[in-house]
Amino acid sequence: MARITAGIGTSHVPAIGAAIDLGRTQDPEWKPIFDGYEWVKGWIKDNTPDVIVLCYNDHASAMMLDIVPTFALGFAEEFEPADEGWGKRQVPTVYNHIELAGHIAEQLVIDEFDLTIMNDIDVDHGCTVPLSLVFGQPEEWPCKVIPLIVNVTQFPTPSANRCWQLGEAIRDAVRSFPQDLDVQIWGTGGMSHQLQGPRAGLINPEFDNAFLDRLGNEPDDLRTITRLEFLRESGSEGIELIMWLIMRAALGYNVEELYRFYRVPASNTAVGHIVYKTPE
Amino acid sequence: MRTRLYPLEDLEDIPGTKVFTAKRSRQAYHLHKFCMSLMKAENREAFKKDERAYLDLFRMTEDQKQAVLDRDFYQLIELGGNIYFLVKLSNTDGWSTQRAVSSMTGMTPDQYAAMMREGGRSPTGQRSKRDRN
Numbered sequence: 001m002a003r004i005t006a007g008i009g010t011s012h013v014p015a016i017g018a019a020i021d022l023g024r025t026q027d028p029e030w031k032p033i034f035d036g037y038e039w040v041k042g043w044i045k046d047n048t049p050d051v052i053v054l055c056y057n058d059h060a061s062a063m064m065l066d067i068v069p070t071f072a073l074g075f076a077e078e079f080e081p082a083d084e085g086w087g088k089r090q091v092p093t094v095y096n097h098i099e100l101a102g103h104i105a106e107q108l109v110i111d112e113f114d115l116t117i118m119n120d121i122d123v124d125h126g127c128t129v130p131l132s133l134v135f136g137q138p139e140e141w142p143c144k145v146i147p148l149i150v151n152v153t154q155f156p157t158p159s160a161n162r163c164w165q166l167g168e169a170i171r172d173a174v175r176s177f178p179q180d181l182d183v184q185i186w187g188t189g190g191m192s193h194q195l196q197g198p199r200a201g202l203i204n205p206e207f208d209n210a211f212l213d214r215l216g217n218e219p220d221d222l223r224t225i226t227r228l229e230f231l232r233e234s235g236s237e238g239i240e241l242i243m244w245l246i247m248r249a250a251l252g253y254n255v256e257e258l259y260r261f262y263r264v265p266a267s268n269t270a271v272g273h274i275v276y277k278t279p280e
Numbered sequence: 281m282r283t284r285l286y287p288l289e290d291l292e293d294i295p296g297t298k299v300f301t302a303k304r305s306r307q308a309y310h311l312h313k314f315c316m317s318l319m320k321a322e323n324r325e326a327f328k329k330d331e332r333a334y335l336d337l338f339r340m341t342e343d344q345k346q347a348v349l350d351r352d353f354y355q356l357i358e359l360g361g362n363i364y365f366l367v368k369l370s371n372t373d374g375w376s377t378q379r380a381v382s383s384m385t386g387m388t389p390d391q392y393a394a395m396m397r398e399g400g401r402s403p404t405g406q407r408s409k410r411d412r413n
């Protein structure tokens with residue numbers, strides 16, 4: 001049977017991708033951020049899964065204009081990096097695991113999640129920056145990736161609790177897949193940041209660190225955070241943190257926190273990163 | 281039907297923040313269509329060659345076109361825009377996202393960058409217009 005063995009939470013700031021692509025990771029501005037990812041780069045070498053379910057939001061790159069799905073699953077064989085206005089990132093093509101993606105898609109709808117299936121999308125920095133942060137700059141990504149895309153941009157976004165429930169349903173779906181697969185789930189985005197208006201640049205380390213503190217063993221407290229509270233406390237773009245709840249819920253209870261990192265800022269954003277292992 | 285946990289007007293109560301709703305999305309639909317067109321190199325070239333002529337291909341309001349020409353990101357947000365679309369424009373110009381974002385705050389890019397290096401903008405006093413906290 002397939003099983004979820006680990007979860008990773010990480011910010012997916014586009015400027016981090018640019019720093020990697022332009023060879024600036026050792027610049028004084030960027031080095032402290034990349035130092036925070038050295039641990040996971042070592043750990044992943046011995047813990048590369050067969051498949052990652054990668055939760056991210058599309059930043060008006062493949063959707064959000066004509067179609068605004070609340071929850072969408074990438075269902076093409078492969079996904080090219082999106083051209084977000086300055087050319088495509090020179091990173092490998094993302095390859096899907098079609099059998100598991102199809103099984104999850106069916107199972108989630110049976111579980112009453114009205115999922116949108118995306119048969120042709122490019123993946124933007126929300127997907128490719130976490131892959132770069134964890135895997136570095138390989139010729140090919142070392143595993144398959146199932147993109148799970150969440151609307152965190154157009155109001156109303158799904159609630160924190162709905163994201164939690166989706167994570168639980170993903171866990172059930174993976175565990176009922178007959179093939180023997182090692183699966184990780186990644187939740188990306190956040191932490192606190194605001195990219196608009198006179199309040200831009202908002203950072204809330206107290207909120208972020210309380211979120212990280214509770215995520216492991218008291219995650220139920222986070223399910224009741226309202227959209228309004230996310231906006232007030234973590235900025236208009238900090239609401240991306242709901243995607244970390246999908247990741248956390250998919251791991252079940254009794255996770256072991258292996259690593260944590262928090263640093264301000266990367267560009268406009270508080271960077272958070274956490275790694276969990278599920279019990280055997 | 282579930283009850284709302286707070287009145288919808290509370291979304292307007294956050295200082296310096298426009299919540300991107302379906303209505304705003306509609307208001308900015310053609311502006312955003314322009315922004316997403318910049319994801320193709322040939323369109324970026326056409327735009328750079330004659331910005332006005334390129335903008336006239338889209339059913340945007342005159343205000344929106346002028347704000348694009350002025351690179352007035354504050355105004356573009358006021359006119360319904362959302363930053364994830366608008367960065368396609370600043371990326372086309374070769375601006376960093378930080379520069380585009382800082383331009384909405386009334387600070388210079390250097391002042392804004394310094395604020396971020398020092399830990400960013402504190403949420404204190406920025407949570408609610410009503411409660412001033």
Ligand SMILES: [Fe+2]
Nearest residue numbers: 012126189240
């Ligand atoms: Fe994001």
